[in-house]
Amino acid sequence: MSFLNSDFFLNLFKTGVTSLVVRLIGVILSLIVSIVLARFLGVDQYGEFSFVLSTLLLISVPVQMGFPQLLIRETAKVDVSGKWEEVYSIWVWSTVCVLTASFAVVVSIYTLAYFDAIIPDSLRPLFLVGVFIVPVLSLARLCDSAIRGLHYILRGQLIDSIVKPTALLIGIFLCFYFDFGMTSLVAIYVYVGAVFVTVLSGSIVLRYLMPHELLVPIKIRFETSKWIAAVVPLGFFSSLHIINSQVDLIMLGLLDSMEGVGVYKVAMSLAAIIGFGLQVVNTVIGPQFSKLHANGDAKRLERLFMLSIKITVCMAIPAVLVHVFFGDHILQILFGDRFVVGYFTLVILVVGQLLNSIIGSVGLLLNMTGHVRETLLAGVCGLLVNVILNISLIPIWGMEGAAFSSLISLMVCNILLSYFVRRQLGVSNPFMKLFNL
Numbered sequence: 001m002s003f004l005n006s007d008f009f010l011n012l013f014k015t016g017v018t019s020l021v022v023r024l025i026g027v028i029l030s031l032i033v034s035i036v037l038a039r040f041l042g043v044d045q046y047g048e049f050s051f052v053l054s055t056l057l058l059i060s061v062p063v064q065m066g067f068p069q070l071l072i073r074e075t076a077k078v079d080v081s082g083k084w085e086e087v088y089s090i091w092v093w094s095t096v097c098v099l100t101a102s103f104a105v106v107v108s109i110y111t112l113a114y115f116d117a118i119i120p121d122s123l124r125p126l127f128l129v130g131v132f133i134v135p136v137l138s139l140a141r142l143c144d145s146a147i148r149g150l151h152y153i154l155r156g157q158l159i160d161s162i163v164k165p166t167a168l169l170i171g172i173f174l175c176f177y178f179d180f181g182m183t184s185l186v187a188i189y190v191y192v193g194a195v196f197v198t199v200l201s202g203s204i205v206l207r208y209l210m211p212h213e214l215l216v217p218i219k220i221r222f223e224t225s226k227w228i229a230a231v232v233p234l235g236f237f238s239s240l241h242i243i244n245s246q247v248d249l250i251m252l253g254l255l256d257s258m259e260g261v262g263v264y265k266v267a268m269s270l271a272a273i274i275g276f277g278l279q280v281v282n283t284v285i286g287p288q289f290s291k292l293h294a295n296g297d298a299k300r301l302e303r304l305f306m307l308s309i310k311i312t313v314c315m316a317i318p319a320v321l322v323h324v325f326f327g328d329h330i331l332q333i334l335f336g337d338r339f340v341v342g343y344f345t346l347v348i349l350v351v352g353q354l355l356n357s358i359i360g361s362v363g364l365l366l367n368m369t370g371h372v373r374e375t376l377l378a379g380v381c382g383l384l385v386n387v388i389l390n391i392s393l394i395p396i397w398g399m400e401g402a403a404f405s406s407l408i409s410l411m412v413c414n415i416l417l418s419y420f421v422r423r424q425l426g427v428s429n430p431f432m433k434l435f436n437l
Contacts, residue, residue: 018154020280026161027276033168035334037187038262040172043182043338047262048294049255052126052188054246060134061242062099066235067094067138068145070227074148084213089220093227094142102135109315130188135197140164143202152209163201167194184196233372240379242411247386248402255394257400263342264399266335270323274353277315278333281308281362289368293425302427309360309429316357323350348403352410360429362417374420382413 028063038046039216075092109131140159148156171190175182249268253261285308291303323330327350328343366375386409422428 004022013034013347019157022154022157022161023276023280023282026157026165029162029165029169031269031273033172034266035163036169037170038266038335038339040182041184041187041262043221043259043262043336044186045258045262046265047258047260048123048184049187050131050247050249050265051261052123052184053191054249054253055111056127056130056133056248057137058243058250059105060138060288062235063098063105063134064141064235064282065097065101065239066231066233067098068141069235070231071142071145072095072149073387075146076151077125085218085221086210088214088218090227091142091146092220093222095139098138099135102138105388106131107132125185126188129185129192132192133195136192136199140195140199140202143199143206147202147204147209150209150211155205155209159202159205160196164194164198167197190296202377203284225323235374240376240383240395244383244386247383250388250404251387251390252399252402253395255391256398258339260399260402264345264402265337266331266339267342267346267399267403268328270330270346271349272351274316274319274323276319278312278357278361280360281312285361285364290364294371298426301425305365305427306429309358312357313354316354317347320350320354324349342399345399345403348400348407352403352407356410356414357409358429359414359418362421362429365418365421365425365427369425371420371424375417378413378416379417379421382409385409385412 037049041049050063064159071090075087109119109127111126112118124342144156144160145161168190171193171208172182172187174180175186175190180186249261249265252264285304288304289301292304324347327346328340331339331346363375366372386405389405389408390402393405395401397404418429
């Protein structure tokens with residue numbers, strides 16, 4: 001099989017090109033939002049905005065649990081099972097659970113604010129307004145999951161990747177048009193509004209796409225114990241990524257300064273571009289990993305794994321070179337002079353993303369072949385290393401310490417995942433032979 005005529009490339013072109021375009025547009029829109037907010041808020045207020053938003057996203061983890069993943073899994077199986085009543089009951093049950101947990105979060109935040117505990121005065125208004133992000137964002141995720149479960153993947157991606165950042169940009173424009181000005185509090189209001197538009201759009205699309213079987217009167221029956229048993233492991237696994245992506249910003253805000261949070265958030269936004277290729281490739285190769293493993297085709301599985309690494313590295317290297325050699329100029333031109341101090345932080349994060357691409361889709365490979373426990377163990381170890389190093393290094397080196405902690409924890413997680421891939425599947429990455437794995 002030649003390199004250019006491989007099944008992988010054919011599948012990438014047929015299945016992945018639309019997803020690639022949608023994700024690329026979403027990345028560009030999100031970057032534009034970051035640039036606009038950072039420019040008009042300034043480094044300190046942008047740091048406050050980012051800190052509050054990261055904290056609320058972290059709080060939303062136990063609220064969402066594994067409900068979105070449960071919705072996708074059970075809805076996707078309905079074509080075979082035909083259990084429409086059970087699927088609709090899961091939708092309703094998940095919504096009730098999310099709203100109940102969200103209500104508890106809102107009450108807790110307002111109670112803490114009333115008793116003047118924990119929340120600083122400067123951030124209290126932001127939390128009091130922003131806390132409503134938790135229920136609205138959670139509902140948006142449920143809508144998106146239901147749409148994807150009905151096999152309308154592209155429509156789900158459009159809502160998540162395009163609608164929200166577009167609504168944010170429109171909200172920012174309206175603030176300037178009506179001369180509201182732009183502060184961290186106004187930015188939080190705009191974000192709440194954008195998430196509300198997202199959930200409203202998702203609800204309308206879901207209503208339009210719902211099959212006839214869900215439009216007739218259905219008797220709802222909750223199987224709470226059964227669904228909780230499914231939600232907990234799904235939620236724990238999916239939460240690791242969200243926690244890892246927000247913990248640096250939160251700990252930087254707690255142990256350093258809001259200025260550091262603002263600069264670090266900008267560096268994260270730019271460094272995330274490096275991992276774009278890996279995300280797109282993962283979208284395509286996941287089902288193929290599962291299929292090849294089920295067929296017992298270990299050789300093709302390893303070839304596909306190696307081919308995916310070559311593609312992601314080729315996509316990452318040009319962006320890495322641009323970031324390393326021109327990163328300070330990019331920060332100055334796009335975000336302003338006060339963000340240039342984040343150049344070294346950006347380089348550290350970029351190196352981490354490049355190494356992540358070189359090691360490849362080891363976590364996805366384990367998940368798609370039924371080795372979820374190993375993925376979970378590696379993720380927990382990586383998170384613990386990240387937290388411990390952040391506590392140790394942020395007081396000394398600030399945002400560079402946070403970036404270094406993120407780099408080391410990412411490597412620890414990937415080395416463990418590579419070890420498990422080698423042990424369980426016999427698939428090895430040449431790069432990881434340096435570690436004798």
